[in-house]
Amino acid sequence: MGERPTRIPVIAVIGYKESGKTTVIEGLTSRLTERGYSVATAKHIDQKGFRIDKEGKDTWRHAASGANPVIAVSDVETAVIHRRGLGALNLRSLLGLIPKADLLILEGFSKIVLGDKHIGKIVCVRTLREYEDFRRRIRGEALAFCSLETLGEPILSVKENLSTLTERAIEYVERRKSILEILDSLPNLDCGKCQYRRCERLAEAIHDGRAKLDDCVLIKVRPKLKTRITLNGVEVHINPFISEIVRRSVLGMISTLKGVEIRGDETLQIEISQKK
Ligand code: SF4
Known part of the structure; x- marks a missing residue:
């Protein structure tokens, strides 16, 4: 596990x-x-060796011939x-x-x-x-x-x-659901840069009212980053160090192109896709 x-x-x-x-x-x-x-x-x-399927049945024969998975459909199941x-x-x-x-x-x-x-x-x-x-x-x-x-x-x-x-189970499920939802809004990188060290711990603290989303260092610095990367429409969380490496490397490469002059304050957008 x-x-x-x-x-x-x-x-x-x-x-x-x-x-x-x-x-x-x-x-x-x-x-x-x-x-x-x-x-x-x-x-x-x-129970060692237990199988739901029975030897000799059609589904068993499908599996024995190499099918995986085997799907059995009846009028009710x-x-x-x-x-x-x-x-x-x-x-x-x-x-x-x-x-x-x-x-x-x-x-x-x-x-x-x-x-x-x-x-x-x-x-x-x-x-x-x-x-x-x-x-x-x-x-x-x-x-x-x-x-x-x-x-x-x-x-x-x-x-x-x-x-x-039942009440304890419901309380647990609701708490976990809320923590997992908060976790979806965090970078989920476990970068260790905030005092909680792991994203899930910060999500728990937010759920308990002890913290807020921008206690995540990466979320806090996001507006100041000079590089933004989106993959299939979803923003990829990056830290300031990587942001600067990407910015300098890409601008460096672009500056070698004929007729391009880079001053360092430009806005550059690159879109990569696989056109069919
Ligand atoms: S700073 Fe953000 S990404 Fe890093 S561990 Fe904390 S919550 Fe997770």
Whole structure:
């Protein structure tokens, strides 16, 4: 798992077998969809060699002959079967398989989820010992610990506290959505020049009302830059050093052209496109 923020908020429901993960996901998904959220889910099937396809079926034969992916369409469902499992996937490529959703809920994937601070975690535990163990191993936000058993505070009861779980999930999703939107307005270069060092940290501070967009050094200096580069209509953020290198290099090259005299204060526009 990388450390880049995910494109949409991701919540993972993790825990050992029979700890109530699917029950929590069922409850959360139905409540969130009732509130208008579009929810995608993904489940890690912890069974070596498991295939959704069945040997000998037409789709299996398509895949065996080299097709990848294989798409099976019936009158009620469409299944896209990719011939790559967990070893070849990471969370970001999994998100690439989801065209549009407000959030992704994962069931399982503990090994890769525990250390990813960009994922909100709901941890299902069966005993107090499991609770202590997960608490030590989790990095990033634990939205809740919950159990099918009554283990007492701060462990929520899956049966009685589903509303609390839902509220915490919604609060997390709304916060992440807002931070990701702010991040879209930042250069996303992690240049380390502002006091927050990374763009996501500044986005969090802006969300919390502790900072503003022009605390980003690159945004602040943008009006003073003498070079502006746009790629396919989108401005490319550059720092003053690169701006000056580009300005001098391009003007230097242009000055060698016959009949061109450069004074250093001209406005120059170059458009590069591939005409068909
Ligand atoms: S100065 Fe801007 S681009 Fe650089 S880390 Fe801070 S927010 Fe990101």
